[in-house]
Amino acid sequence: MSVAWQQQVFALDARYNAHRAKGSPNFRTLYIRRRNQLLREFGSGKDSNLCRQYLKIRGSLLQSRYGSSFDQISLRRLSTRTSPESNQCNDWMGSFTKDIEDSTSHYSIDDLSPSNPRHTTIHENYAFVGVHHIFDQHTAAVTMLKFANNDRARLCCISNDSTLSICNLLSQPPTLECILKGHTAPVTGCDWSMSNDLLVSSSLDGQLCVWDTSSHKCIRAIRGTTRLLSCLFHPVNNNVVIAGNINGHVEVVNISTGIKHSSSMGGRVLSMAFESSGVNLWAGNDQGYLMLFRYDMNSGKLTKFRRIFLGEQVPISSINWRAWISRETRDPSLLVNLASNSLRLYRVTDKGLELKKNFKVKHSPFFNIKSTFCPIMSFRKGACIVTGSEDSCVYFLDVESDSDSKAVVNKLQGHSSPVLSVSFNYDESLLSTSDNQGLVIVWTRTNKQSSDLT
Template sequence: MASWQQVLALDAKYNAYRAPNNPQFRTLYIKRRSQLLKENAAASDKDAASRRDYLHTRARLLAAKYGSPAFSDQGSIKSRSFSFGGRSISKSTIENLEPKIGDTRKYHRRQRSSGSVKFNLDGPMKRIFDSIEVVPTKEAEASRAMAGDKSVSENYAFAGMHHIFDQHTDAVTSVKFANDDKSRVACSSVDGTLSVCQVIPPPATVICMLKGHTEAVSDFQWSLSNDIILSVSFDGTARLWNVASSDCIRIIKDITGAELHSCLFHPLNNNMFVTGNSKCFVQIINLSTGKGYKGGSCKITGMGMALAFDSVGKTLWVGDDKGSLSSFNVDHTNGKMIRVRRVAVCEGHAITSISARAWVSREAREPSLLVNCSINSLCLFRISPDGSLQLKKRFSIRQKFSRVRSTFCPLMSFRQGACVISGSEDMCVYFFDIGKDKKACVNKLLGHSAPVLDVCFNCDESLLASCDAQGMVIIWKREGKQGAL
């Protein structure tokens, strides 16, 4: 495990050289790199020597491409300097960091808490990084400059329409960009079909239509590698689609024959997925065999309308049409579920969407849950260490009858505030700054002529997709310069 953490530290060292004019990409790169290294560390069967060879080879390749960074891999820790915010800092400076650089960027020295991110480096590096924790304050001008030195409102000034799709003949129930992909987006519809579209480069086109369901497609998910799409339908089946060939490669019938309302891949094991049905059952299914796991199903208080995993797939949240939110511990090796707790969020009113986030922003380091409730509310909950929920914010939207969804904005940065977006029955797309107590709505997009049912960003937040109950999908573009990967 230490070798992979050293690889991440190496990538972080060279990160300032990647896309120097696009700090959001650098944030996304390290986030994605960390995820991949964590997965490889858990699944790899390579020996330690091979990992060390990989580390040295990668260091040489990065040095050849970008030149020597602020400190090299050779020499002792005493001769090394470290780069923070573009400034070179020696070991002695680090030991007295707080009084030395307060003129441009302020940091707090504090004890690490359970909610902070730790780099488990070995040896002298561990001692240095354990002694400080970099936390931007409101006076951290350099940190805000990394994020473009713009307000939340300016960062989410989506206005222009990049493209409008109307290939579906009925309501589009969900829209999702492919994982870590800014160009491909997929849609599911009440007309029983799914579509995969290319939005970059222009002109935007429909790549393929996935046909096979006999009733409304209620939900779908991209696999982690984007080669498979999982869909569920009111026809009582889950289907697996090969994106490249547009073929349906497997049909899995619900064991109770009930309508399926929701589906979700396990974030660390894409051979495992979860479904929620209209007979109040949640089931974990093996993708390869098409069968449910022993001990992998539970009954809830209502129809399984919405699903969400935490980032490591340990906790599963399920929202139902009775307004209850249930949590389960999930073993990703054997598919067993253990009920943890149930919370009545909006009793008697459906929960239609759940999104989980480990951090909301660099300045809000607490796990959060974003929940759409059919009582004209979008609720943000703080997840306590014991797994209980505490209501942190409530935002007003129009939602009483439709299955409206919301999401966190995908990128984290040092800018103050953080944003969430939601559809609404008043035909608008809403942007809310969760850091504001008053006037939290920082943007509202008008353009749909029916209730907006789902919203989704691409990976670099340069494009936003929204879909409505009349089958229209709008791809919105950010004002000014778009991000690029």
């Protein structure tokens, strides 16, 4: 009850946070972080009726101060019962306010050792409810997040406001490193080069932009006439970028020469994922088709190898490939988001794909929801994936669970609009999530677990 209630209060405050101190975004970020911290430190052990009463009163105060035009949570849904002990509730609210004023504690990032014996259950391993930082530098939906390779600190965010941003999460405090401006339409994809010295982005303006991540300058802009929907660096040769466009073509682009080779799969190419060898490329379109391409290292051309139909007119918004996902599941796996309320985990075989799990996640064709494998789950018992959802929640799902009812390991409720993208840093110390209103939340584990690891 306590964790769910704390997240309901946090979600309510997050819905109104954009209205606070509009000229001081740093204050808004500090406020919402401190609210979350205090809820975890002082919100446990409270009477459930008082919690509901507090939530109702808190919602009424925020609504009266900021109005109800913002997309807010229903107070009736949050508070199905009220307590007659209003005086006791007011006393508790007063002490809670004092806790806010007196608090001087700070957040820290914990290091997770995969072999730590004190983290014995998958629920403990993925108890991400603490907020490390909140970014709101974008004025439109943040549609993709991506941490740099083998880097705990640097996070790239792309947005429908035509910009990208790079955030540094380990600076004190976490900072917005830069905003990259060069596109003239929504940015649709991004990827870090293997050494993180370059960043590539695609956009509906038809441009592929290659950015120097040190100088924050666009060092190469490859212009086209066709709107681009996705992009990837080749995992072995970072002079090669793969881009998917609105006309159903997957293009291989040499960023030094600008020379392109393309292969058609039809529809609109929404998502792509390379296998680690750089030979096999998976691509998904808005018609429900997955295409497996073979990349020739010598010629730089793609060859169609296998076409797999997943569902009529079902957009494939995200693809992730992993060589193996747990000690019990050592086969190559593909994680696929389908805009038909479905998140599917496939086993990759010589004959094609074998469905292993199908999770129900709220996801319609109006949004391109993304998911991810947890990066170091193969060292632990069990295996976990994380996905966004249109219900404004982030779900941690155990792929080894016996039933769908037991699959949800953790549920985060800090966003107030559909969660579009999720991304872990390489050691799982931080999880970033973004939503349709442009908010980026960086989550860390609970204080209890952080103290266990020190």
